Amino acid sequence: MDKLARMKELIATLNEWARLYYEEDAPVVSDAEYDRLYDELRALEREEGYSLPTSPTHRVGGAPKGKFEQSKHLLRLYSLDKCQSKEEFYEWCNRIVKAVGYLPKLTCEYKFDGLTLNILYENGKIVKASTRGNGIVGEVVTAQVNTIKKLPKTIDYKGKIEIQGEGILRLSRLNEYNLTASEPLKNARNGAAGAIRNLNPEVTAQRGLSFFAYNIGYSDKTFETQTEMREFLKKEGFETEGDFEVVDNAQAAMKYADKTGEKRENLDYLIDGVVFKVNDVRLREEIGFTEKFPKWAVAYKFKADEMTTTLQDVEWQVSRSAKLNPIAILEPVDIGGVTVSRATLNNYGDILKKKVKIGDKVFVRRSNDVIPEIMGVAIENPNAKSIEKPTECPVCHAPVKEVGAFLYCTGDNCAPQIISKLDHFASKDAMDIDGFSEKTAELLYNETHVEDAVDLMNITATDLLGLEGFGDKKIDNLLGAIEKSKHTTLDRFIF
Template identity: 35%
Template sequence: MSAQDDLFSASLVDGAMPDESAAAQGVPDDVLLEVERLHGELLEANHRYYVQDDATLTDADYDTRLRRLEQLEAEYPQLVTPQSPTQRVGAAPATGFEEVQHAVPMLSLNNAFDGDELRAFVQRAAKTLELRDGSQLSFCCEPKLDGLAVSLIYEDGVFVQGVTRGDGRTGEGITTNLRTIRSIPLKLRGENLPALLEVRGEVYMSHAGFEALNTRGRDEEGKVFANPRNAAAGSLRQLDSKIAASRPLEFCAYQVARLDESLLASEAGQNHSGLMALLNDYGFRTSPQLEVVSGAEGIIDYTRRLGEQRDRLDHDIDGAVIKLDALRLQRELGFVARAPRWAIAYKYPAQEQETTLEGVDFQVGRTGALTPVARLDPVQVAGVVVSNATLHNMDEVERLGVQIGDRVIIRRAGDVIPQVVRIAHEGETRQAIMLPDGCPVCGSDIERLEGEVVARCAGGLICAAQRKEALKHFSSRKALDVDGLGEKLIEQLIERELVKTPADLFTLDAATLAELPRMGEKSATNLVASLDKSRHTTLARFVYALGIREVGEATAASLAAHFGTLEALRAADQVALETVDDVGPIVAAHIHTFFAQPHNNETLEALLACGLTWEEVEIGERPQPLAGQTWVLTGSLESMTRDEGKTRLQALGAKVAGSVSKKTAGVVAGTAAGSKLEKAMQLGLTVLDEDTFVARLADWESGDMNESEGTDA
């Protein structure tokens, strides 16, 4: 074994493998060593990715190791342990959760809502400790995560039981569900592990995970959650742990409830912050916002700074938890009723409020997507007055069943505009929410095809909301390739109303351009020259430059080759469009709708009037020896760019893909070709070096080589 293998094996303490000798059960030594190595590598990768946000393995490498471990465990079932990385995926559904009594009660905290109440908390602690004031007391402060509190029990470094808070005295055993959370270590890291450790913490969802979960729920017509806390709590209480395994749950530790006396007597065991550092060493995630401060003013400053960060955090918090840092002083202060005297929760304003939905406006995004936005009776949410909230799309409107006039619950969290999450109760008078007849910005048709969630404006060339993206795409390298026309310059041209449609680009002169910030005479002259050069292009590039939905380079090339002229393409009905290779009913509908817009056609005529030209090819004139074939380009080419090679292959009828498969007809391998070349060789595919490719192109384009000859190795 390598030094790395020795390191991984050393991390597998008793309990990682079956107690009984695996060799005695007929498991070969090499298999046992491989399983130990895979355990170590996968557990380390989990910790680095889910706790430290530092990936050490690619997804593909991780999946390869996990599949290998699953294969070995299937062949030798006696090797399966509860701590195996394969057990993260969930087990058979449970019939119910057992009640578990907490050895140490999970108590609640008293709340504070302003600085005066925080000062009173510190003063009470100082008085009980017979101190003149609390300015010299150290407090450990950390965010109060908005999730579900759980307790995790480890014996000899191995996770053996997980329990919900419940009523504080008794909770539910949800060990199987908690095993699926990758930021919960199944085995503690390091050496000299405690015989007993009980860790308290919060299970929660990040904003990104919550949005992804709800997006999937909407797409699959499944459950959509009101907020991340409900999603986390609902996931943990599923009897089928495979459901919990499929949810983006995370865990953050915030307290040590039980620990070996020897460790409590150590330097790390003298205060709360030291124990949190010890938990980090064991492999737990603790809050990166944890700080130790002095006195009431230090606490108040911390809560202010944390509140300023609140909307930028990737997860919900509803306050801060303040604990006296020294454990000796915690024991001296003790408890009152059901709360400790040495800790308090500072609460921020609620992130959900109820208000009236007074109307709905539709915003048009940069890609033409229409988003319904609720106009609300203004209400304060999390310290901010909110008068608008997103309704996402019309499918979400239908799912919520919301109408104008309803009382609704809105939520504000993270770097997103507030959203309507549910109806509080229906209004006395209600009005259905309907899509507008035309784009509210430019008046073009609204396109919403069957099966699509998003409705879009079809006026891509003229809609002001889409202007910036349309111009960027039109002038991009694979479209008209206007050198020197970058995003910042496009923004200036739009702001000064010098350009409204792509046709306006060709009316610009050097004198006007030179007056723009950071544009000298030379740059202006070069841009005008580049625009002049781009007037002569190809039909395929021009069609791609129009930015028609789902019409990429390959589809644009197919349309150009099939119809031969822009006039024929514009006149084609949906049935004719569907006869083109790569064009199905949805893409055909997008193309037909685009050319049906009067404003789009006006811009097309203006572009032609500006002198845009291309060589029009009569249908059937150009040889298509590679029709129906798929080719892949990999590595660097010297005689041409990869894009040029791709364009020439497409002109010969080929599809050019980004990955190699058994269906690939041929691979062009340039300098420094990597994994794609290796896979092509493994599959026994045709592979051409650059010189051979250039020679073949000349033959194919001249018609000297037929289709079958074109694929010979």
């Protein structure tokens, strides 16, 4: 395929993905997958020295939906250029130096992953709230935004001012909502966007959204720095989540990014990077804009924690509580530098709620060391096969009992249950038997008929002789660890 043909192919794909994301609130790929093709297109355009008129590299956001009233912003809302490595960030810093002769102070803040909103206040009251839309014209969503409880409905400042920020669905609220929802939300970003762009404000109110303010658009009040804007927003009662810092050099900025990346998994909302801006507003005017981005700001993106891939099969595992847990077998996919080929589907009730089928393309999310989870369907496969509900235990073949959303093995002597119970009993938080693992539990169950805690605590060297991997030293170490564990506390014993 020649380069022009590839550019046309990328443009068609990216424009369709953007339409589904911005206009339908129905993304079919992760942000990381979109960014990968977008970066390929930008590289081709730079290499060839031209871009086609329909290229998404010219566009900010998506077209406003016809079902909402449309409104022109008083000041254009731009998108942000991005970098995904320290080297790319240092290149951005060098461009700033070339523009003004030195690297000025930079502000550092979180890049929230929600829906961008622009709220106009006049005489201290909300006049209008709108989505970013294409950056020039957005959708009027005033009624929906007014359902956000912590959003100030009045402010002390009586002039005309646009407050910009992100409509956010906190993760704790997402979990609460999904517990009772007939159709769970795939992620917090979709939950926020879908709520704001719903014609019925009552639906918006049910989601319990937040608004995190981070910028000021048009204003008849003069601000000299981003720091002043931040202080104004806080003084007027807006939520301004996240650490905000002003740094003097690129290394300090990267230190902020690294520190934020470490905190990311413990936050109650989604962020997908950090944003660096030139603090001095006067210098921003000198540095200028491209047709899509301000040159004085950049988003440093973290590694993706959500991707899409194909669900190839489902296996059922038996836990120590006799619960049957569905495990998704996936086409391997890289998420944040880790190859993921298995993910949890939680329970059979969750499978029905998420309407997942074998053969569908699904969203998979991986957070820190938590087991990856299927979040929902990205693209339905017309030939997909329904996931069958097991009627018997996949191990001992005893009948399965259904209790609410869960399935349970009714067998009394199901090997996985016994092995899991032994492993749990010996775990660090329980009896803390050093060197004992699930593999050890399985070996002892199969070879020495250890079936409960009493059997384990009474095991002898004779029982262990001849077992695979058990020499004299390992036998002594295990027996010593078991003897030591007998001197424990009640809370560990019953853990």
